[in-house]
Amino acid sequence: MPTEQGNAQDPPHPPATGLGRRRALFAAGAVLAAGAGAAAEGLVRDDRAADGASGAPAASAAIPFHGVRQAGVTAPQQPTTQLLALDLPRTSAAAGRKALRGVLGELTGVLATAASDAPKDLRLQGGGTTRLTSLVGIGPALSDRLGLDVPSVLGELPPFPGDRLDPRRSGGDLLVQLCAADRWTLTVVAELVVGAARTAGVVLRWSQSGFLPPTAPGTTPRNLFGSKDGTANPDRAAAEQWVWGPPGAHGNGTVLVYRRIHMDVTGFAALPESHRDRAVGRRTRDGVALGGTAEHDEPDIYAKHPDGSYVLPATAHVRLASPRFDGGARMLRRSYSYDDGPDDRGLLFCAFMRDPGRFTRVQNRLADRDALNPFLQHRASAVAYVLPGAAPSGSLGDQLWT
Numbered sequence: 165m166p167t168e169q170g171n172a173q174d175p176p177h178p179p180a181t182g183l184g185r186r187r188a189l190f191a192a193g194a195v196l197a198a199g200a201g202a203a204a205e206g207l208v209r210d211d212r213a214a215d216g217a218s219g220a221p222a223a224s225a226a227i228p229f230h231g232v233r234q235a236g237v238t239a240p241q242q243p244t245t246q247l248l249a250l251d252l253p254r255t256s257a258a259a260g261r262k263a264l265r266g267v268l269g270e271l272t273g274v275l276a277t278a279a280s281d282a283p284k285d286l287r288l289q290g291g292g293t294t295r296l297t298s299l300v301g302i303g304p305a306l307s308d309r310l311g312l313d314v315p316s317v318l319g320e321l322p323p324f325p326g327d328r329l330d331p332r333r334s335g336g337d338l339l340v341q342l343c344a345a346d347r348w349t350l351t352v353v354a355e356l357v358v359g360a361a362r363t364a365g366v367v368l369r370w371s372q373s374g375f376l377p378p379t380a381p382g383t384t385p386r387n388l389f390g391s392k393d394g395t396a397n398p399d400r401a402a403a404e405q406w407v408w409g410p411p412g413a414h415g416n417g418t419v420l421v422y423r424r425i426h427m428d429v430t431g432f433a434a435l436p437e438s439h440r441d442r443a444v445g446r447r448t449r450d451g452v453a454l455g456g457t458a459e460h461d462e463p464d465i466y467a468k469h470p471d472g473s474y475v476l477p478a479t480a481h482v483r484l485a486s487p488r489f490d491g492g493a494r495m496l497r498r499s500y501s502y503d504d505g506p507d508d509r510g511l512l513f514c515a516f517m518r519d520p521g522r523f524t525r526v527q528n529r530l531a532d533r534d535a536l537n538p539f540l541q542h543r544a545s546a547v548a549y550v551l552p553g554a555a556p557s558g559s560l561g562d563q564l565w566t
């Protein structure tokens with residue numbers, strides 16, 4: 165097991181919660197806003213260490229592409245993202261498998277080179293390493309068509325009340341998430357990815373960009389409602405249990421659930437601060453759960469006021485999303501904001517979990533009565549099995565064919 169650098173002083177945490185103040189940073193990924201230092205990264209780069217890398221890389225060092233798990237999940241969350249969904253041609257299963265092998269090989273080459281100390285493209289050579297991280301995942305429909313070796317829990321999400329999903333911005337045979345410190349890198353690498361895919365007969369289905377606010381290392385970024393978003397993420401042990409696949413063939417893979425959620429930012433901002441706090445169940449100002457004292461205190465869903473009413477209202481977002489209703493199950497949320505014009509801003513909800521059934525259970529509760537609902541609309545959706553990482557001599561997806 166990798167060591168938990170920087171956490172030797174941590175006080176013990178209740179095992180049931182799987183959540184701790186600094187430990188949460190491991191899996192949440194401390195945000196590397198531009199210029200953030202290596203110390204924060206050292207807290208989270210556990211999987212690369214497991215691959216043989218020693219210590220935390222300097223802030224300017226490339227983030228290794230190769231490893232047992234894809235860096236797009238394990239590296240600290242970066243300030244900008246670009247999601248790309250790709251579709252394979254509809255052919256026979258045999259031809260489809262060949263096309264998939266081809267495109268995964270192409271993507272591995274492009275992503276590894278772009279993330280390296282020596283990217284080939286001139287446009288990536290100007291400002292030191294790109295610090296690109298990426299992940300590639302397989303959609304459930306493709307897996308069904310080609311009979312791939314993916315976790316049995318991988319499947320399409322059911323429809324939820326209130327969904328207004330645009331199929332042109334949803335789904336996809338392959339999902340690629342690029343993350344970097346700056347937009348330039350993402351634009352160039354996205355072009356390389358789409359070009360490489362095209363040579364294998366694979367076309368772009370949709371693309372979506374997102375961003376985070378500048379955030380000090382080790383602190384939680386805010387979403388467009390102004391709330392700290394990503395506080396209650398699993399620690400390392402909880403992530404092994406709830407985020408990564410079960411030990412075995414899929415142990416270094418995970419499932420990404422993506423939702424493009426439109427937010428009525430102006431409408432929510434017009435609420436008095438106390439209403440906003442009660443809708444979320446945490447104080448907007450500092451992210452502390454109602455009734456708690458520090459941001460990383462676990463929300464207490466049982467606490468009551470002297471009059472018998474719950475401190476965390478029945479419709480509070482964090483009450484309805486609480487792992488306590490789900491046998492302790494957790495998901496790793498690494499969401500981004502998006503801005504597609506003044507009438508369409510919101511959240512690119514990106515969460516990693518072993519079993520997407522966890523998302524379905526939470527979303528059913530949220531769709532039913534979340535106090536945030538009047539201000540939200542789910543407009544796109546995708547699910548993908550995030551492949552294990554690629555070995556230096558191998559390709560993404562090498563495990564799919566066994």
Ligand code: HEM
Binds near residue numbers: 387395397511526530
């Ligand atoms: C735009 C829509 C959403 C907004 C603005 C939002 C915002 C927040 C905020 C502010 C928190 C508290 C801080 C934190 O722990 O990160 C939170 C927690 C959480 N949210 Fe959301 N969220 C949204 C959608 C969703 C969806 C769709 C799901 C899953 C179906 C979800 C699941 C969770 C979970 C699991 C927690 C942690 C609960 C806990 O362990 O205390 N959220 N969200």
